[in-house]
Amino acid sequence: MPEYAPLDLPDDPKLAGNITHFARALRRAGIPIGPGRIIDAIRAVETAGFTEKRDFYWALHACFVSKPEQRTVFAQIFRLYWRDPRYLEHMMAAMLPAVRGVQEDRGAQAAEKRAAEALLDGAGAPDLDEPEAEDGTEIEVDASLTMSAEEKLKTLDFEQMSTAEMAQAKAMLARMRLPIDPIPTRRTRVAGLGRIDAARTLRAAMRQGGELHDLKWKTPRTRYPNLVVLCDISGSMSQYSRAVLHFLHAVSNARGAGWARVHAFTFGTRLTNISRHLDQRDVDAALKSAGAEAQDWEGGTRIGACLEAFNRDWSRRVMGQGAVVLLITDGLDRDDPNALAKQMERLHLSSRRLIWINPLLRWDEFAPKARGIAAMLPHVDSFRAGHSIASLEELAAVISKRDDVGDRDRLLLRQVAS
Structure with missing residues (x-):
């Protein structure tokens, strides 16, 4: 919380009613909240008081937030509902950036669309299917060249998806495959x-x-080779990691898709093997157990130390027979870049192909200026984006091509030029 001025409640400031409505919004945004937690929150606020936003915020946070990944959604909904007197306009702006005079110069922040969608719950949203002119006359729109909803969803950044869009994306990811050609x-x-x-x-x-x-x-x-996945679950990668893990669950449970075995590891501040959890057929149960196993979700990042642990403890077990390695991380690491480069080189030499999936590559202005990225880039076979369904489909199309380098060579030239 950046500031803690005296609290201004929304209109009709009935304590129990407002907290109940706030809890319903959190539940619609994906945070499991039952009646017991609502009662506890009301009693906690009555006990702690709400003359300062600090006390009010953390009293509700203690009652409603039980997992690290819920913090962002809670903070966004709290800001929209309790802090801003024009919260409805902000919610509309987050969902519909350029509708009827509400204009936003930036995209919605992480979880902002889901927060806005949860508070609005579909009420008050303008009907975009039948646009009208200011004088009331109907306007006909030729939609013959527009993209279908599914095609638009494929190109949408995972970080900018609403709750409903993410649910549709997960259903699409569950149908995707990652085919690999056999090795003679x-x-x-x-x-x-x-x-x-x-x-x-x-x-x-x-x-x-x-x-x-x-x-x-x-x-x-x-x-068929093994597929080894090293997935970054630090704070900056949280939303992307969850989408990619849904995709990997589908790959590991696809019979006859080609891979001998799928080995999955998560890392943030430590390395965690979640392979056995992805073997479960139910994706929700698989990711829940994987999340319980990995205790460093949305924490810091120590890429070099985690790669060293993998090379030392797991490489010989899972990398035999020419495994293909997917390294999913943004490469933002503050440890010694020389040590990171050494571990990347060892990982590269142990694998048949090392493919780096980086969500930051979605930006046209992306350049390998960070020390961690500069140290890792020379030791990969291919460097590709992984921020959307379309980018994962492109990965599936080229993963068997030994000559595919993605954007590696282009960025290496930019790195040398700078």
């Missing part, structure tokens, strides 16, 4: 055509008294 091996199998199998051909001839009647053929056996 030195072992062979019997085939109708291919290379001549000299040993089998000669053995068959010996059974015929040394006469060669027909040729035996063989072809190389194929196998």
